[in-house]
Amino acid sequence: MSWIREGELNLIEKLSANILKAGPMPKHVAFIMDGNRRYARKRQVERQEGHTQGFDKLAETLRWCLNLSIHEVTVYAFSIENFKRSKDEVDGLMELAKQKFIRLLEEQDNLEKHGVCIRVLGDLTLLPLDLQQHIARAVVATRTHNKCFLNVCFAYTSRHEIANAVGEMAWGVEQGLIKSSDVSEALLSRCLYSSNSPNPDLLIRTSGEVRLSDFLLWQKARDQHREGQALQQHEADRACLADLLQHHGNGKPLDAQRRREALLNYTASREERVQDFLGALQHKRDSFLTDLTSQAALA
Numbered sequence: 001m002s003w004i005r006e007g008e009l010n011l012i013e014k015l016s017a018n019i020l021k022a023g024p025m026p027k028h029v030a031f032i033m034d035g036n037r038r039y040a041r042k043r044q045v046e047r048q049e050g051h052t053q054g055f056d057k058l059a060e061t062l063r064w065c066l067n068l069s070i071h072e073v074t075v076y077a078f079s080i081e082n083f084k085r086s087k088d089e090v091d092g093l094m095e096l097a098k099q100k101f102i103r104l105l106e107e108q109d110n111l112e113k114h115g116v117c118i119r120v121l122g123d124l125t126l127l128p129l130d131l132q133q134h135i136a137r138a139v140v141a142t143r144t145h146n147k148c149f150l151n152v153c154f155a156y157t158s159r160h161e162i163a164n165a166v167g168e169m170a171w172g173v174e175q176g177l178i179k180s181s182d183v184s185e186a187l188l189s190r191c192l193y194s195s196n197s198p199n200p201d202l203l204i205r206t207s208g209e210v211r212l213s214d215f216l217l218w219q220k221a222r223d224q225h226r227e228g229q230a231l232q233q234h235e236a237d238r239a240c241l242a243d244l245l246q247h248h249g250n251g252k253p254l255d256a257q258r259r260r261e262a263l264l265n266y267t268a269s270r271e272e273r274v275q276d277f278l279g280a281l282q283h284k285r286d287s288f289l290t291d292l293t294s295q296a297a298l299a
Contacts, residue, residue, distance in 0.1 A: 115147025
């Protein structure tokens with residue numbers, strides 16, 4: 001089954017799409033892919049068949065999203081918690097994922113036609129090496145596409161994503177790219193796997209469950225705290241400036257105008273450090289994927 005189905009909508013589908021488009025449309029929709037095992041039990045088929053049909057349904061969903069001009073889709077395909085399932089089931093899911101990413105690589109012309117950029121969010125190091133390589137090839141092959149984005153959360157949990165972002169900031173401090181005083185909630189948001197994406201406008205769990213299952217937790221709360229984060233950052237900059245003036249000043253207090261100028265200069269220098277750090281972080285992540293594709297080519 002193709003990742004993105006070709007073909008025009010039928011008359012009923014076109015009518016439904018036009019009705020939906022008459023109202024406000026989300027720009028980013030997230031799906032928790034769930035219920036495949038229950039579906040398999042209900043239909044009395046193997047679990048693997050349930051997972052395969054779940055992917056087929058995803059392909060239908062992506063077709064609808066393209067026709068509805070929904071430019072970004074995020075799917076929760078495999079949680080780190082899923083590694084606790086039986087070895088046979090986990091191995092089957094890894095094999096299914098490998099087959100689908102191989103199929104995706106065979107569909108590069110179709111992906112280029114629609115401008116689909118594939119991103120895989122999660123800890124790829126937890127996956128078998130051959131699957132890592134197939135994923136890396138798919139991501140590298142489509143990363144210049146910018147009409148629409150498909151984010152596949154694989155070997156992912158929100159807790160792991162947040163912990164990884166903290167580790168990335170620690171790496172930045174160790175490398176001398178940023179100062180410990182630059183670490184903040186706002187910077188953590190920019191170190192997440194999903195930092196290049198807007199927050200989802202709509203979340204759908206396909207099984208009808210309402211549990212969030214450790215999916216995009218930080219992203220769901222980010223907008224609520226954005227103003228507070230900006231205020232915290234401003235206060236942190238003021239505190240750092242006061243400390244610098246105390247230790248490196250000439251002992252004379254600055255007037256209000258000069259303090260404002262000094263604060264603006266400090267904020268600008270911090271943001272420059274942060275941008276350099278984020279550039280280095282992106283280079284590190286890109287190099288990881290590029291190295292995997294090179295390994296695959298030599299294999």
